[in-house]
Every structure is written in structure tokens, then in C-alpha cells.
Amino acid sequence: xxxxxxxxxxxxxxxxxxxxxxxxxxxxxxxxxxxxxxxxxxxxxxxxxxxxxxxxxxxxxxxxxxxxxxxxxxxxxxxxxxxxxxxxxxxxxxxxxxxxxxxxxxxxxxxxxxxxxxxxxxxxxxxxxxxxxxxxxxxxxxxxxxxxxxxxxxxxxxxxxxxxxx
Amino acid sequence: xxxxxxxxxxxxxxxxxxxxxxxxxxxxxxxxxxxxxxxxxxxxxxxxxxxxxxxxxxxxxxxxxxxxxxxxxxxxxxxxxxxxxxxxxxxxxxxxxxxxxxxxxxxxxxxxxxxxxxxxxxxxxxxxxxxxxxxxxxxxxxxxxxxxxxxxxxxxxxxxxxxxxxxxxxxxxxxxxxxxxxxxxxxxxxxxxxxxxxxxxxxxxxxxxxxxxxxxxxxxxxxxxxxxxxxxxxxxxxxxxxxxxxxxxxxxxxxxxxxxxxxxxxxxxxxxxxxxxxxxxxxxxxxxxxxxxxxxxxxxxxxxxxxxxxxxxxxxxxxxxxxxxxxxxxxxxxxxxxxxxxxxxxxxxxxxxxxxxxxxxxxxxxxxxxxxxxxxxxxxxxxxxxxxxxxxxxxxxxxxxxxxxxxxxxxxxxxx
Numbered sequence: 222x223x224x225x226x227x228x229x230x231x232x233x234x235x236x237x238x239x240x241x242x243x244x245x246x247x248x249x250x251x252x253x254x255x256x257x258x259x260x261x262x263x264x265x266x267x268x269x270x271x272x273x274x275x276x277x278x279x280x281x282x283x284x285x286x287x288x289x290x291x292x293x294x295x296x297x298x299x300x301x302x303x304x305x306x307x308x309x310x311x312x313x314x315x316x317x318x319x320x321x322x323x324x325x326x327x328x329x330x331x332x333x334x335x336x337x338x339x340x341x342x343x344x345x346x347x348x349x350x351x352x353x354x355x356x357x358x359x360x361x362x363x364x365x366x367x368x369x370x371x372x373x374x375x376x377x378x379x380x381x382x383x384x385x386x387x
Numbered sequence: 388x389x390x391x392x393x394x395x396x397x398x399x400x401x402x403x404x405x406x407x408x409x410x411x412x413x414x415x416x417x418x419x420x421x422x423x424x425x426x427x428x429x430x431x432x433x434x435x436x437x438x439x440x441x442x443x444x445x446x447x448x449x450x451x452x453x454x455x456x457x458x459x460x461x462x463x464x465x466x467x468x469x470x471x472x473x474x475x476x477x478x479x480x481x482x483x484x485x486x487x488x489x490x491x492x493x494x495x496x497x498x499x500x501x502x503x504x505x506x507x508x509x510x511x512x513x514x515x516x517x518x519x520x521x522x523x524x525x526x527x528x529x530x531x532x533x534x535x536x537x538x539x540x541x542x543x544x545x546x547x548x549x550x551x552x553x554x555x556x557x558x559x560x561x562x563x564x565x566x567x568x569x570x571x572x573x574x575x576x577x578x579x580x581x582x583x584x585x586x587x588x589x590x591x592x593x594x595x596x597x598x599x600x601x602x603x604x605x606x607x608x609x610x611x612x613x614x615x616x617x618x619x620x621x622x623x624x625x626x627x628x629x630x631x632x633x634x635x636x637x638x639x640x641x642x643x644x645x646x647x648x649x650x651x652x653x654x655x656x657x658x659x660x661x662x663x664x665x666x667x668x669x670x671x672x673x674x675x676x677x678x679x680x681x682x683x684x685x686x687x688x689x690x691x692x693x694x695x696x697x698x699x700x701x702x703x704x705x706x707x708x709x710x711x712x713x714x715x716x717x718x719x720x721x722x723x724x725x726x727x728x729x730x731x732x733x734x735x736x737x738x739x740x741x742x743x744x745x746x747x748x749x750x751x752x753x754x755x756x757x758x759x760x761x762x763x764x765x766x767x768x769x770x771x772x773x774x775x776x777x778x779x780x781x782x783x784x785x786x787x788x789x790x791x792x793x794x795x796x797x798x799x800x801x802x803x
Contacts, residue, residue, distance in 0.1 A: 223676065231574050231575075231657055235763070236765070236766065236767075237760045240423075240744045240745055241485075241746060241767075241770070243423055245422070245423040245424075245453075245454070245462065245747065246462065247784065248461070250429075279575035279606065282574055282766060283763060284510050285424075285508060285509055285524040285526050286423075286526070287424075287528060288527075305575055305578060307575070307578065307606060308579050308607075309510055309525065312529065313526035313528070313529075315760055316529060322542060332422065370528055370529075371431055371435045371528050371532065374532055375437065375500075377438055379412075380532075380538065382410060382412070
């Protein structure tokens with residue numbers, strides 16, 4: 222069971238984690254205190270591991286700061302759903318092993334509703350219907366299974382899809 | 388087969404022809420980290436990857452620009468650790484407090500050059516397209532992996548061909564063009580794609596820099612121009628890099644009619660919320676910020692000085708000027724441009740990122756309004772979430788500093 226947190230379109234990285242609360246300034250150990258601290262101050266207090274973010278288009282636009290998705294991982298966000306993601310945010314979240322799905326129907330989800338995310342079957346179960354999640358490419362699945370790109374490269378000595386190197 | 392610029396560059400790096408949409412792993416010519424991210428990169432390198440040394444110190448650059456000079460004891464300690472890391476790893480491309488904004492420094496040092504793949508731990512790394520490099524921003528994990536392996540993964544992006552036509556109207560420049568384009572295609576209009584600019588042979592390096600810098604505000608992975616005109620003299624392209632033919636496989640084309648574009652303003656809190664300045668209405672400002680990797684170059688300071696010469700900024704306006712690099716500052720001082728700005732009432736800040744990202748050197752308070760030549764007007768970007776940031780050109784910044792309200796440059800005074 223997971224709670225849905227809804228957000229609008231073009232949520233930028235300064236809304237996800239304002240630069241003034243960068244780990245550089247407040248300490249890495251405090252990162253989990255600040256996601257959405259100005260946009261939705263209750264988020265960091267009330268979010269539970271496994272909760273979902275359902276946003277509008279272009280989620281995560283702006284800065285390359287990996288600590289924005291890292292803060293969401295720190296509080297245990299189970300997946301992020303949006304019609305589209307900003308490129309660097311997508312890449313950073315994928316590299317950290319956070320499941321991301323590009324789906325057009327996030328507007329049908331309500332803030333606070335309780336749903337079940339079934340990653341194995343690729344389904345989101347809600348009171349108002351069952352939504353199918355797009356099948357992730359092999360490259361993405363390999364990163365998820367390793368728990369992130371850094372863990373993958375450390376384990377395999379190469380990038381996913383790259384031929385074994387001497 | 389005709390290829391776009393990014394296809395040519397990634398093909399050259401991969402050692403085989405690639406097409407948009409392919410996933411490739413390629414060597415990276417240079418991976419740059421800034422002070423705010425480098426500590427995380429070093430931690431990932433050492434603790435998560437178990438590497439004590441970077442693979443090739445000559446393909447690493449570190450620039451202290453985001454909080455420079457340091458604002459707190461913790462930041463001072465973090466920067467001292469970076470100095471030690473650079474020394475022990477033998478990293479020659481280490482640029483300390485005051486050298487300038489990372490993107491400006493990498494171009495001045497020619498570490499960004501035509502045909503190279505340059506990754507930065509800063510989203511505005513698209514700037515390197517100004518010299519025909521493939522520049523793109525990545526996060527700490529990606530940069531740590533490049534430092535460890537020399538390689539990264541890329542999805543070869545589709546390309547939008549942007550055709551610039553006509554000539555700038557007086558008082559209008561590359562910033563207005565970039566904002567106009569952002570307003571036209573939107574903050575995700577080039578998501579996952581490259582913006583390839585054509586019709587810019589007469590554009591200076593500074594103008595190309597501004598265009599490619601703001602490509603990321605349209606979601607682009609890369610903004611790029613083929614080195615031509617005066618830029619080709621300074622940055623000659625390698626023999627394998629060619630001006631793409633019109634029949635290269637473009638995702639789409641966008642035409643920018645310069646004759647129709649006047650001064651543009653991005654209204655808070657979105658960079659693509661762009662209006663003609665003349666339609667804006669009266670907006671009094673507390674702060675004018677001239678600087679940043681977008682608009683802190685000598686040409687930008689000259690544009691402002693031409694408007695401010697012999698005049699004083701309005702009472703109650705803080706006019707913050709932050710040159711993009713030490714070289715820009717030196718040149719502005721030597722030629723007298725700096726003196727003009729100081730006589731007009733400018734507050735000079737040390738070369739670097741300055742107040743652009745809300746950490747030091749001019750954080751905005753609640754209710755304050757800033758006209759900024761930088762690149763983002765997000766809520767809370769420069770400090771209080773109750774402050775408002777309008778984005779505009781250096782010419783508009785100068786005119787606004789004089790008027791105390793957002794104003795178009797008086798074109799009779801503007802040399803540009």
C-alpha cells in the first residue's frame with residue numbers, strides 16, 4: 222500500500238530540493254529533511270517508504286543536482302510517474318535505481334489516494350482501475366536490479382549492454 | 388549518409404556510425420566537477436566504486452565557482468579537501484576561487500573544443516556547444532563513473548534544426564533570441580534532444596555561448612553550433628566535423644525570424660513564460676544582476692556599459708555585477724568598461740556563479756524583485772521563495788538599473 226503524492230507540471234529541481242539546502246551546505250546526513258520543503262512542507266514529515274510521486278510533464282527540470290532524486294530515494298519514494306521527465310533528472314534517478322515511468326495518465330490519480338504498485342507485473346492497482354506500466358528496456362531493468370548504475374559497474378566492470386572489456 | 392553534429396561527434400567517439408535513438412557507451416574527453424558536487428563525486432568514487440585514483444587526471448577538471456569564496460566553515464573545509472584531492476591525484480585542470488564560472492573557464496582554457504565530448508556536473512554544460520563541442524550536464528554518479536572508467540553511456544539524441552534568419556534589431560541580442568525560442572517551444576520543447584543552431588555564422592563566441600547555455604532550459608541534452616566566422620578562427624573544427632546538410636535526419640525545424648524579435652522577459656517562475664518586454668507593464672525592481680555563465684562575458688559588460696555611461700542607477704536599486712571569469716574582469720578593467728559600471732553605481736562581485744543560485748553574494752529576501760541576466764527564475768532559486776526573478780538581456784539589465792523598473796534599452800545609446 223502506498224500513498225500518492227501529486228504534483229503539477231514543470232516541477233523544477235529547486236522545488237524538489239532547493240539549492241540552499243544542498244548537502245554541501247547542510248550536510249549529506251540531513252538530505253532526507255528537505256525534499257519539497259518549500260513546495261509541500263509536510264512531505265518530508267509524512268512520506269512513507271514506498272509512496273509514489275505522480276506529477277505532470279517535465280518533472281525535475283533545471284539543475285543537474287543528483288541530490289534532488291537522492292533526497293527522494295533517502296525518504297524511500299517507491300516510484301515516480303509523469304508524462305515526461307527532464308533529461309538529467311531522469312538519468313540521475315535511473316542511475317540511483319529509482320523506478321521511473323513515463324505514463325500519460327498521472328492526472329487521473331488523486332493526491333492522498335492509496336494504491337498498490339506491483340513492479341513485478343508492471344501494474345498500478347487503484348480503487349478506480351488498474352493501470353499498466355510501460356515495460357522498461359533491458360538497460361533500465363539491469364540498473365534497477367543492481368540497485369543503481371554505480372553498483373552495476375562495480376559488480377560487472379562495464380556498463381549495461383557494453384561488451385566485456387579485457 | 389548525412390549526420391547531425393551530435394551524430395558526427397558520437398560516431399567519431401564510438402568508432403562507428405551511430406544514429407539518433409541508439410544507446411552507446413563512449414569515451415569522454417573531459418569530465419568537469421564544480422565545488423558543490425565534487426565532494427559527492429569523490430565519495431562515490433572512493434566508497435561506492437572502491438577507486439583510489441581517477442583513471443586519467445588530464446581528463447578531469449575541477450572548478451570552485453558555485454560558492455566562491457566560501458560562505459561557511461563547512462564549505463571552506465569542503466573546498467580545502469578539493470584542493471588536496473586535486474594535488475594528490477595530479478589534476479592540472481584545477482581552477483580555484485575567483486578564476487570564474489566553470490563553463491567560461493573551460494572555454495577560455497580550450498578544454499572545450501570542437502568535436503570533443505565534455506561532460507560537466509552542471510546542467511549548463513550545454514554551453515560548450517558554442518565552440519562545437521558536445522557538452523552536456525550529468526549528476527554525481529555519472530561523473531564519478533567517468534572519472535573511474537573514462538566512459539559514459541549516452542542515448543544518441545534526435546536533433547532539432549533551429550534556423551536563425553535575418554538580423555538582430557537594435558538593443559536585441561542572443562539572450563532575447565534564446566528566451567523567445569524557450570517561449571516558443573517550451574521548457575520541455577527539446578527534451579532529450581539536441582538543438583543545432585544554423586544561420587549564426589555572424590554570431591560572436593559570446594552570443595553562441597548564451598544560446599547554447601540556455602538550451603538546457605528547453606530540456607535539451609545539447610545545444611550546438613558549427614564553428615564558423617570568428618569562432619572558427621579561434622576554434623577550428625577537426626577535419627572530420629562538417630556543417631550538417633539540410634537533409635540530415637532532423638526531428639523537426641524551427642525558424643527564428645530575428646527581425647520580428649524585440650527584448651524578451653521570462654516572467655517568474657518559469658523560463659518558458661516569456662513575454663515581449665513592451666507587454667510586461669510596470670515592474671519595479673530591488674536588484675539587477677548582471678553576470679552568470681549565461682551573460683557575464685566582456686561583450687555583455689560592454690553592452691551594459693554603453694547604456695550606463697555617464698549615468699547613475701536608480702535610487703534603491705542594487706546593481707550587482709559579476710564577471711564570468713577573472714580574464715573577463717581584467718579585460719573589462721583594462722579597457723575602461725569596469726570603470727563605467729562602477730561610476731554608474733555597480734557593486735562588483737568576485738568572478739564565479741555569484742547570486743544566481745541563491746547561496747551567497749546577494750540572496751533575495753521575501754517580496755524582493757530581481758531582474759537577472761542569468762538562466763533560471765524558479766521559485767526560491769535566488770533565495771526566498773517569496774522573491775520574484777525576471778530574466779532578461781544585459782541591455783535590459785542596464786536599462787532597468789537606470790529606470791528602477793524593468794525597461795527596454797534606449798536604442799539611441801546602445802552600440803549593439
